[in-house]
Amino acid sequence: MGTFQIEGGHRLSGEIQPQGAKNEALQILCAVLLTSDKVSISNIPDILDVNKLINLLRNLGVKVEKTGKGSYTFQSDDLDLDYLSSDQFKKDGSGLRGSIMIVGPLLARFGKGFIPKPGGDKIGRRRLDTHFEGFIKLGAEFRYNKEERFYGVEAPNGLKGDFMLLEEASVTGTANIVMAAVLAEGKTTIYNAACEPYLQQLCKMLNSMGANIKGVGSNLLEIEGVKELGDCEHRILPDMIEIGSWIGLAAMTQSEITIKNVNWGMLGLIPTTFRKLGIHLEQRGDDIFIPAHTDGYEVQSFIDGSIMNISDAPWPGFTPDLLSIVLVIATQARGSVLIHQKMFESRLFFVDKLIDMGAKIILCDPHRATVIGHDFKSQLKATTMSSPDIRAGISLLIAALSAKGTSTIHNIEQIDRGYENIDERLRAIGAKIERVD
Incomplete structure (x- = not known):
């Protein structure tokens, strides 16, 4: 200690x-899982929570290259999805609350996503209902292993856009749902969405990758799903x-x-x-x-x-x-x-x-x-x-x-x-x- x-x-x-902003970095880093192309990100803070997430992405098979102070490239073209069932993943994911935001991208791209109950600050109850209720609205099936405290969602037939009114304007919940919806079929409307600057940054990054998100900066987001996303360069606030x-x-x-x-x-x-x-x-x-x-x-x-x-x-x-x-x-x-x-x-x-x-x-x-x-x-x-x-x-x-x-x-x-x-x-x-x- x-x-x-x-x-x-x-x-x-x-x-x-x-x-660079910690809360933005955790969202942006999870978004690299949405494409097989190379993504360049700068102004990444060198802090424990962010480094833990980068290490988790490496273990998942993301090719990570440091190109300068706070600057990295990420390429998710050959992921090891078996890692999601490993004891190492349970250890890596449970030590970081931001790890919950890998579920949306994995669900959108591969039809399934898993996460152990995340860690983080001991500042009271921090529910995950908003995340999973959003995924369910998009057509995913939810399961929870109580003994192993392990969450999972699967959508073998893909995701379909829908209208949803979020119970709370959760920042990470909104980010997770947005990342799932950008590759879903049809239109997704999210009302009572979080609109923090970091969420705005995520939406701008996704749009630069080829997503179609409207209403950025407001609490009403409209997302037209696309088939795939491409590369981009992004700088963190x-x-x-x-x-x-x-x-x-x-x-x-x-x-x-x-x-x-x-x-x-x-x-x-x-x-x-x-x-x-x-x-x-x-x-x-x-x-x-x-x-x-x-x-x-x-x-x-x-x-x-x-x-x-x-x-x-x-x-x-x-x-x-x-x-x-x-x-x-x-x-x-x-x-x-x-x-x-x-x-x-x-x-x-x-x-x-x-x-x-x-x-x-x-x-x-x-x-x-x-x-x-x-x-x-x-x-x-x-x-x-x-x-x-x-x-x-x-x-x-x-x-x-x-x-x-x-x-x-x-x-x-x-x-x-x-x-x-x-x-x-x-x-x-x-x-x-x-x-x-």
Whole structure:
């Protein structure tokens, strides 16, 4: 188990380049299974979850070639489908939640797809019903081996397009269904589809391969099935979750930081939400400049004077992956804020570690926490803690970098799952952080 030792209380300075988007990469990499032609992808982040998926694709028989930093080619022209029945596949697939998205492409191209119950963050229930209900609407038969916790779908007679109204706007569910539908016979209509930037990127990539998807960016997708897909080149967006993390880091450490090449048009409500907390950020070309908040930052209130409430929602609402960051930032704000995590009932349970550091937080229930800010009049105290998941892990790291004294964070593999070489990149802007194995 890896550990970070962080000497907090230092101001940082400099520029930081966001990595490629983890959540987009997991979708895009699964899409290479839809064609036997070569697919080139750039700006792939070098992180544990993505590397696990690339390794799974290799084991499935995909020809993978690294052509440069973050750049790869993939060719799925000679797959070993027997791998799907192997013990190795059960191990590979169960360690990564994103592995669920290989099912749609395999089902579309080969008429069958299997996956062990996926792993991932322990942030509450994350149902897979949307994925499989979509496949069933397209004509697939579903089966589940309860003893081996193994899911499967088969469509020996092929898939046929249909209308479906999704029960929830699941991002991975929508992605999986879209990848199955692009090769289905006839027209598929998906209403209440997720429309996150990463899903938009997937649809644009598929269209460049020869798919016929309309309504990209909306919650109503119309897909005319095609016989086959071809090659393409695709570049992954900068990771908006990491961008939000660096905004939070700058605010909490009262540092002047420039975040480079953020693709402003795809950030949605992220800049607006941070401004509600009183954080000043400036658009400079395609960069974000955050000045040193030496006088702190003050939480806004609603027009009627009531306490600010920040909650998550499907896109274009505020992403749930940044609520942990917002909560940490609020601990040093001037004023109070209610954090409402609607989508995952276990994501706020890391606040006990912040309370140990001296934060004033009232955990109202599994979904809501009220934070009373210190206004930097009382610095957080260093402590020893363990990272429970990716987003809580980076939040605790930000707290440690702002705290007085030396903190220790165990189980940093959770952070490495989502953030590329984070200790090296933080040291480059002045952070005192060391990795200890």
